[in-house]
Amino acid sequence: MRISEGEEEITAYLSGDIDHHSARDMRESIDAIVQMKKPSLLRLDFSGVKFMDSSGIGLIMGRYRLMALYGGIVRVVNVPDELERMMNLSGLSSLDIIERRGVKLETAK
Amino acid sequence: MKLQNEMNLSFESRSSNEAFARCAVAAFLTQLDPTISELNDIKTAVSEAVTNCVVHAYKDTIGKVYINVKIEENSLIVIKIRDTGCGIENIKKAMEPLFTTAPSDERAGLGFAVMESFTDKLSVRSKIGKGTTVTFQKRLSRRVGNG
Numbered sequence: 001m002r003i004s005e006g007e008e009e010i011t012a013y014l015s016g017d018i019d020h021h022s023a024r025d026m027r028e029s030i031d032a033i034v035q036m037k038k039p040s041l042l043r044l045d046f047s048g049v050k051f052m053d054s055s056g057i058g059l060i061m062g063r064y065r066l067m068a069l070y071g072g073i074v075r076v077v078n079v080p081d082e083l084e085r086m087m088n089l090s091g092l093s094s095l096d097i098i099e100r101r102g103v104k105l106e107t108a109k
Numbered sequence: 110m111k112l113q114n115e116m117n118l119s120f121e122s123r124s125s126n127e128a129f130a131r132c133a134v135a136a137f138l139t140q141l142d143p144t145i146s147e148l149n150d151i152k153t154a155v156s157e158a159v160t161n162c163v164v165h166a167y168k169d170t171i172g173k174v175y176i177n178v179k180i181e182e183n184s185l186i187v188i189k190i191r192d193t194g195c196g197i198e199n200i201k202k203a204m205e206p207l208f209t210t211a212p213s214d215e216r217a218g219l220g221f222a223v224m225e226s227f228t229d230k231l232s233v234r235s236k237i238g239k240g241t242t243v244t245f246q247k248r249l250s251r252r253v254g255n256g
Contacts, residue, residue: 019131020160020214021124027215051131051149053156054223058215082149089226090219091207 001026003033009041010034015048018056027059031066038070047078056083057090064097075099114140114180122167122174122192124160131155134178134188141184143249150227151186151247157220158190158243164211166194166241184249193240200233 002013012030016022034042042063049056064074076098079087087098116137120126131152138151155176162174177189197203204225209218225231228245235241 017128019124019127019156020164020216021127023215024124051152051156053153053160054217054219055160055215057219058217061217062215082146085226086153086223089223090217 001029003029005033005037006039008039009043010037010039011043011045013045013048015050017050018052018059020053020055023055023059027062030063034063034066034070038072040070040072042067042072042074044074044076045078046076046080046083049080049083052083052086054086054090057086057092060090060092060097064095073097111182112179113182116178118176118178119173122163122172122194124163126174127156127159127163130159130174130176134176137178138180138186141180141186141249147247147249151188154224154227154245154247155188155190157223158245161220161241161243162190162192162194164214164216165197166192168195184251186247186249187244188246189242189244191240191242196237196239197233197235197241198237200235204233 001015004011010033014026018026044060044063060074060076067074074097079098079100084100087093092098118133120129134155135148135152138148159174166172172192172194175191179187181187202208204221206222207218209216224243224245228247230246232244233241
């Protein structure tokens with residue numbers, strides 16, 4: 001996982017498999033930098049994710065809550081088609097924080 | 110149903126084995142030439158069930174997880190994932206979407222909902238202090254050249 005920082009925003013490029021085991025490290029890395037920088041926007045970029053079980057949903061919900069503490073928001077971007085069913089099942093779509101792959105996004109500086 | 114092939118697997122309930130378990134099951138099933146989406150569904154369901162063993166069944170300890178995969182007639186796959194851990198007090202409650210007893214571990218409470226959604230049939234049997242067996246079935250689409 002790679003994390004890039006801008007002035008007000010942080011983008012975490014998640015990659016590989018997200019399961020209960022790997023989510024722990026991802027969570028710790030993201031939270032460490034979020035707590036230090038307190039950005040107004042945290043982007044979770046899923047373009048490199050090959051597999052995800054419901055631990056990925058836990059990861060998003062947890063970061064959503066953390067960002068809310070600082071008055072910031074989370075955007076989930078570049079979600080591969082294969083993960084869409086999991087995203088829909090989770091009810092996260094009602095939070096309107098998910099953007100599908102193909103949607104043009106400005107990249108973090 | 111006529112059994113066409115079978116495999117058994119047992120391993121310790123360490124979180125590092127979650128990936129091993131789903132990949133091992135997927136590797137066994139490649140002989141059926143499943144679609145990527147079918148394989149992904151099964152891997153997801155296996156991952157949820159094994160994670161339940163790691164997080165809940167053997168909460169503060171390490172125990173054995175047993176997986177049995179049967180390939181039956183017409184590409185019907187039956188997967189049993191069994192533990193001898195703490196058991197589930199209220200299966201109905203445990204299966205409710207968003208219900209979790211491990212919020213601190215950021216469990217979304219979606220394990221059973223995902224297993225249900227990603228397979229054709231799911232059943233859960235559990236006894237307190239004895240363990241839990243989760244069984245799910247999925248029939249693969251019949252593909253040209255596949256028997």
